[in-house]
Amino acid sequence: MIRISVVIPLYNKEKEISDTLKSVINQSYPADEIIVVDDGSTDNSADIVKGFSDNRIKLIQQKNSGESQARNTGIAAASNEYIALIDADDLWEEDFLLEIKALIERFPNAVFYSTGTYRIDEYGRKIKNKTPLSSDFFGIVNNFYKAFSFSNYGLVFSSSVCIRKSIFLRGYRFPVGEKRGADLYYWLVLSTLGDLAFSGRNLSIYKMNATNRSISPSTEGIIAYNIKWFYTTPSLKELQNYKGIKKFIRKNSLINAYYLALNKDIASLKKTIYFIKQYDFLLFLMLLPAFFMPRFFLRIIKHIRRKFR
Structure with missing residues (x-):
């Protein structure tokens, strides 16, 4: 049986975290554990998580250290080899983990796994992320960089990916303290280590209209x-x-x-x-x-x- 841990970094998402957790809990193929890492939230986010009675949910609270550190903390605490990531303001369709399981079974040697995505824009419209791969694609992506470049919003993102803990334990971690480009760096690093197994089904949802999505201009300057x-x-x-x-x-x-x-x-x-x-x-x-x-x-x-x- 393939056991999948879910890691959710959380910071001031009291308006969204409940829906995110419900989308994880209601998966047709259940997660083995759900690790929420509260990164020093100053709102009611942690209390909302505590209000869920599902015994698979584990809440870890740490001082504010950034999203990358929250992910690293959650991955380090995970009990299983396969770790599905989702941000605290995004959603999964009910068959997301089932599709990830199917990818793992079919391509056990891949380094990371992902499905297609939807975006909910600032007007609440659900928009399919178009990629060079067909909607019925189910396999290894031969040219990750080309497929990523020619996708409307990138091929993978931080709520569509399942990674291996064994890769993390080899020292490949999300870069702490980096404010931009940390996620993209990690996908590129994984692509240098092995294959991406991908399903063209759009089963993960990125909410562009979520709170705290916009990035304010930097006074000191930030290089991705x-x-x-x-x-x-x-x-x-x-x-x-x-x-x-x-x-x-x-x-x-x-x-x-x-x-x-x-x-x-x-x-x-x-x-x-x-x-x-x-x-x-x-x-x-x-x-x-x-x-x-x-x-x-x-x-x-x-x-x-x-x-x-």
Whole structure:
């Protein structure tokens, strides 16, 4: 029998955590344990979790240390090899864990597993995340970087993935203290270790309209961790799929730069661009226009991109 632990990092999600827990509890294939790590919430989030009578739920409370540390704490405490992640404001369709179980049975040597996703936008509309893979795809993703790049909102995210604890115990952990790009870094690292087994069924739900989703502009400037990791890890050049990772990082850096410009995070934009200048001068030249492009033009680009999605 395949036993799956669920890990939920929690911080000030009193409006959403109840629905998230219900979606986990009501799975057609039940989780073996549900670990909620309260990362120093200042609202009623922890009390809401305590109000659930399901004996599979284990609440761990720690001082505020960030989402990555909360995930690491939960994964370390998990009893099983397979660990499904879900954020405290997202949802699963009732067959999510059943589909993950089927992927594990069919592809026991994969490093990580995921299903397709929906997004609930700021207007409450449920939108299918389109990917290059068909809705009936059930197998190993041959080119993770290409499939991720050509998906509307990425191929996997932090509420669609099931990972292995044995990989975590080898030292591959979510980077603590990083405010942006930590999740994407982790998916990229896993992709260098082995295969992603993926189901095209859309069974995980990302709520774009949840509380505390927006990221405020930084005064000191923040470089996304996935970008820092790529350009400061020389050993990546020895990987067979290095060119695929580099192409992916370049595209992601472009998207990140224009996102920062649109959201007036000039400190992070400047810091990111001049960091990249040290390693990739061509990409640096491609990012420079983000400094000077009028915001109304950036909004038009964003609108066109959303319409295309």
